[in-house]
Amino acid sequence: MYEIKIRMADFGDPAVRALLMDVLGELSERYGGSGDDTPIGDDDFTPPDGAFFVADDGERLVGCAGWRRHGDDAELKRMFTARSIRGRGLGRRMLATIEESARAAGCRRLILETGDKQPEAIALYESAGYARIEDFGYYKDEADVRSFAKDL
Template identity: 40%
Template sequence: MVIEGVELRAVPPTDPAVLDLTTAQQAELAAMYGADQPLVALHPDVAFTLLAVDGAPVGCVGLQPVAPGLGEIKRMYVVPSARGWGLSRVLLDAVEAAALSSGMTRLRLETGTKQVEAIALYTNHGYRPTPPYPPFENEVASLCYAKDLY
């Protein structure tokens, strides 16, 4: 499926559109999980991909290097008004391509137990459950996944 007007752009984590999107994401998660939401600061080396449709920012995803060959997906988000168009798959494909071009052969991520759409997206995209990794090992609302990239 081709979505007209989609633009992907590499941006720093300080980009105003990324800050707006990640703030909205964190507010949505806080409303969903309340005090059960793990609050994890972004690593300074995270690189973001901004997704815009017809020039309007509607989504983002971060890629954080963790160890040689290992990256972590951070703050993947699509605004509610743009959901259901396949944009999350576009972001996931983009972050996987960025990881591979950076020499990463494995990606991991954390999502929440109440985020059924995200869980379905990741599992349908080849991510498999993995034991929780720090700092999520004691978070009851956290689920961790990983995928080997080829």
């Protein structure tokens, strides 16, 4: 069995961009359209106002997650685990990495928005101590959005 390493990555790296196509593809399968139209700038995940992490199995990237500053909070974006690796705790490891990075940058909470067609993501967030908050962000007025937060 190989070890999956989580490391910081440049959001603009071609390998990261390729993985993000998988992220958007899966969101498109679940919700239709392009998957996620949330505006994201190339520098949104640049320290100290954000960070982007990937999970690398030694051959390819199998997961990712990033955070960007949202006032005093950090906003989780692009949390993803490849289908081939799901069920092995990688999502929980990625989430812990994001929380630690945002806390170290002085953020007081981690906030996120997901959708009702991602029950496994919702279950992960709730089991990790996240609670529902008032919807925010790009999709705040959509009926299927679910927003969560956790104090860091």
